[in-house]
Amino acid sequence: VWEAGDLRGAPRWKIREVPEEAIAELDVWSLTAWDRPVEGSKPTVENPDALLTPSPEWTVIHPSPEGDVRLLLDFGRELLAYIELEVDAPEGTAIDFNLFEGIQEGEILLTHGLNNSFRYTCRAGRQRYRTFVKRGFRYAFVVFRNLKEPVKVRYIAARLSTYPTPERGEFVCDDERLNRIWRVGAYTLRLCMDDTYLDCPAYEQTHWVGDARNEALINWAAFGDPRITAHCLLQTADSLKRSPLPESHVPSGWPNILTAWSLLWIRSIREYWQFTGDKGFIERIYPALRTTCDNFLGYLNEEGLLEIEAWNMLDWAPMDTPGRGVVTHQNMLLVRALREAAELAELLGRGDDAGRWREKAEEIKNAINEHLWSEEKGAFVDCIREDGSLSPVVSQQTNTMALLCGCVDGERAERVRKLVLDPPEGVVTAGSPFFMFFLFEVLAEEGLIDEMLRLTRERWGFMLDKGATTFWETFPGWAGKRWTRSWCHAWSSAPTYFLSTEVLGVYPEEPGFEVVRIAPKPGDLTWCRGRFPTVKGDISVEWRRPEGGGFELRVDVPEPMRVHAILPVYGGADRLTVSGGEAERVEGSEGQVEVWLEKGGVYELRLTE
DSSP states (O other): OOOOSSGGGSOGGGOOOOOGGGSOSSOHHHHHHHOOOOTTOOOOEEOGGGTTSOSSOOEEEOOBTTBOEEEEEEEEEEEEEEEEEEEEEOTTOEEEEEEEOEEETTEEEOOOSSSOEEEEEOOSEEEEEEOSSOEEEEEEEEEEESOSSOEEEEEEEEEEOOOOOOOOOEEEESOHHHHHHHHHHHHHHHHTBSSSBOSOTTTTOOOBHHHHHHHHHHHHHHTOOHHHHHHHHHHHHHGGGTSSSOOSBSSOSSOOOBHHHHHHHHHHHHHHHHHHOOHHHHHHHHHHHHHHHHHHHTTBOTTSOBOOOSBOOOSSSOOOOOSSEEEHHHHHHHHHHHHHHHHHHHHTTOHHHHHHHHHHHHHHHHHHHHHSEETTTTEEBSEEETTSOBOOOBBHHHHHHHHHTTOOOHHHHHHHHHHHHSOOTTSBOOOSHHHHHHHHHHHHHHTOHHHHHHHIIIIIHHHHHTTOSSOOSSOTTSSTTSSOSOSOOGGGOHHHHHIIIIIIOEEESSGGGSEEEEOOOOTTOSEEEEEEOOTTOOEEEEEEOOTTSOEEEEEEEOTTOEEEEEEEOOTTOOEEEEESSOOSEEEEETTEEEEEESSOEEEEEEEEO
């Protein structure tokens, strides 16, 4: 494989110019976007219902004396698909397609600046065509031009094309709104899985590294497929051949660093180990991990803080994260990344690396608290600006990272926790569902499941109420008057992961599910059942809270695993019975009963008075 940083270094024989005759003279997107309906005109279309249905019938499009004939097609849900059509048409008939994702309260929102339009020019007679490019869309304008005779259309179809993996995960409970949110989140991820994780099907169709970290976790809950995650992590490592840190999106002709994305790549490697227990993979990727950690340390300034010129965003929100300066959330992410890299170093017997990274993590944590804390505001500020001044901006995002990355202790931690959970006026709050993933991590650690469920029903339920079939890139308010830019962004599927890991309650307590922790957190729900896919097989869980009190849990766990079950106690019902096998150990503590089962199998556990 030949590699070059840019085309200037490429041998001339490897560069091919696009011939002029291959360049479209017409801008199909503009033509279809600026088409205007003729007032009072109605095209003659016979049997339109056959257009999008698999039937032997034909739709007939008749010429109109008033202009071209335009149809609006709704495929029913967001898709990543090839367009295919079969027509019987006169020679020279042009069929223009403009594909788009959203209609907002009756307003058609075309996708700008994309290769989401094309023209098919017919030869005479019956013919079939499928596009060479797959596109993201729900709707399509289809314009028939140069009509001299009727055109017969056998069908216009969308051929779904995504990463081939079965949906092994499942989540069902007594709240249908949450069930729909779980399913839509899984489907959103499916449309963002191709040869790599994608940010979205309609816009870049690119493996953005920070997006992929969240997408990988959602994959563990919905599909349980380790291959695509391993591929993406290794593909990101390859970007170190030309950049000092993992690049923001790969592969790409734009060697861009988005600092938080590079750090999330480290977290994703640690999480891959947790869900797979694949030590061989860690050995393979370790040289790139080591290079990344050490190169990050090269960006520490005299105060011991990470200072880098890069794209320093975290959320689509008005945070103060300049391209030059000391950005607080990045320093916090670096602390956690170094700690997690140290765990992997110890796994491989690289104690020197582990000790060095842990020492630096503590030094950076101390520097964060010395230089980036505002006693007046009772919080961490977003940055130190390039001129050396402390930012006046306080954000929920930065202070969430302080908790999540273990960068704040004691009385300060209580003040930060209060701000994160109930942001006062003037504090920047979440602009995208992407950031909510990190907030949900904090809520899970704090045991605040009721708040997690409230936000899920409210923020993701809003999208469902507006007709969403996939989850959006942003919450309303960031993309101007539009609810969002991209209508399908898998970084937004956090509830699918957390409903499975927290409410259903399944998580790998030891890497590779050597021990599975099953710890349901019901919140206000009364029953739940589901499946969690793992590298050792699927885990089935069903729990319910009987009307008379107590708690019932049924699990079906592959035999190679051991089980650590944690049952919540309601109304003093803490008497445990176990059927299906013997409990290895039982411990009770305030509000819960813990049970250890030495091997997998089918077990029923009951708490009664």
